[in-house]
Amino acid sequence: MQLYCFAGINPALVVEGVIPINTMLAIQMNICMVILLSSIAVHAYFKLDRKEQVNRLFLALIFLTILILILEILSVLLNSSNYTNLIILHKLVDTLGFTLTPLVPICAVLYVHRRTDKYDKINVNKLLWLSVPFAINSIISLGSYNFNWIFSITSENIYVRGPMFIVSPMTSYFYYIVNLQVLYNAREKINREELFILSLLTVIPSVLSIFQLYYFVYLTIWNSVAIAVVINYVFIVHSQTKIDSLTGLGNRIAYDEYLAISSRQSNIVLAVVNIDLDDFKSINDVFGHHEGDKVLRVFARHLEEVFEGKGLSIRLGGDEFIVLINENRREIVEKYIENLRNNINTYNEVSNNPYHIKFSYGLAIFNNTYNNIHELIQHSDKLMYEEKNKRVEKISCEIGQLMGR
Template structure:
């Protein structure tokens, strides 16, 4: 008899296996107390995995009619399932807020979850969302669409968050986030026409797998703290430009002034925040004209396609002006300032390391000039 049900649940079984493997890998690779976003992603995987397992059990119970325990078990499964459906979407929304360093506008955003859970719990006795009689026959209740509406409310809210923060993302990153929502949406449309298929939650699991793959790729290319390119990606990008020599470019080397003082005075957590703030400032400033990478510690590098030294000088002056305004916005007890060194690439360089070394030296000279002015 399981031959009848297996083709319906086989996608769910495969997805559950993938999610369990990802969950194990993710929890091993990331410290759970390190970042809230890591915790949220793990909770999202766990919630989705439970929902899919419940979906599998629910279909298996359709084959059994011999005992009164089957309808009771099925009721419990549906109560948990309907209670968890919006939680998965809610966690995705929270994940996106953390992804873009945003805060929920109101704590009341959790109220629909509480209402849905209460209605799901009361459905055991009153059949608000569903009813399962002693013959194991399932029927919808008056409030059947409550959890569905709440789930879609959170998914639509998540989509709005992605749209509003498009400028903060690269094209590939933006597409990945949109695809997370698009895959379940397409699956839901297909399931409307073929209601014997189980696609929606399996597709959410597939979205989680795809996003996990993207996270792994991002970890290889981006600095984990600041979100800008890491040293390897920066140097590879510079090297490719160095080899091609068909597009003029300049490099700006950036060093955060008195970073050690910030660490020693306010602690390493505040030091990390200072680096994140500098990285965000540079990313926003150069989003249309250059690429930003972290070379290590408090040093950053910017690749810009400007060969005119007057233009680069103008940019440097404006960076310092805008950074002053940025400090006012941050309202910290310390000020973020930078030293810079920059140079147009010339074909007389035989090695990229020599080019970067020259820029680093120019930055150091600039740093010494700033120190003399301050003392």
């Protein structure tokens, strides 16, 4: 996965400044991909919420890929005996390219990590550890300008691989392996579709790089990276249609999609937890809708933290939530709910808000007494309202006893 000369055009094919037709086609493809990625970059810049770190990382991934593609185009065009007066520029382009190349897989690692675990901050020590191969590659790449370590440019302005050329691809492969490890660790937190889409950022360039390194032929590797980036952006845009804009949880589209998929299964394993916030209307009435929105976001975050990788958390509307879990053991699901209640109680204690966040829930596990999933959800919803009514009756009794005194 390198610039031109990273990409592997055989210098012997460049005779007296004549670039082969297949190489020219590759350049044209690179130009097309630059135009395509630039269009996507503009769309993503205005479409994605740049306050979110995961979106900033994806934008960085797009811009870095565009930059490398441009450098690759320049490297190919400058690799000609007709431009011996531009040897310095040629060396600068290749030096910059070899130096920046690992930044793309690094950015992919950080993006995948944040995409698969949005609440887990990357440890500073891990960042320092990840930066070591990049630092080594950068030193050797910059030194190649004078010492021809990774590459050299002949007096005829033709690129030749240097004795330490292997350092550059091995640095990229190091980050490919790290990325695959991140995906493997997150395999239970995300669905198979997302796992596959994210893996393309690593699988496509790593596989093509093997052919490029072995056969020394141009395989438009950076075009493949660009295609993987485009596919990921299509997936991001599609995913946004299934996300509640206020809380970041799934919305009714995600809810209907999940139920449709589950209903087609012959052996359904599903637990449903319907959740409704208590006294939410009074929070809105007394403290305003802005504070009410804050409560919804706080609750959604705790809901997602507890059920991430275990179930799909959805905001049905207002202060109504539902969690769909691939589980048929009641004690396991009740443990999750207990963790949620403990987390909310802890938040109430440290937040110093003049109100407390509380919730009622109904839990139902699918079995042969239900004809379909919709009956299961109706039963869960009924249990939730029964619990809510019991709470209201209990509070009313306590108030009555106090007034009786």
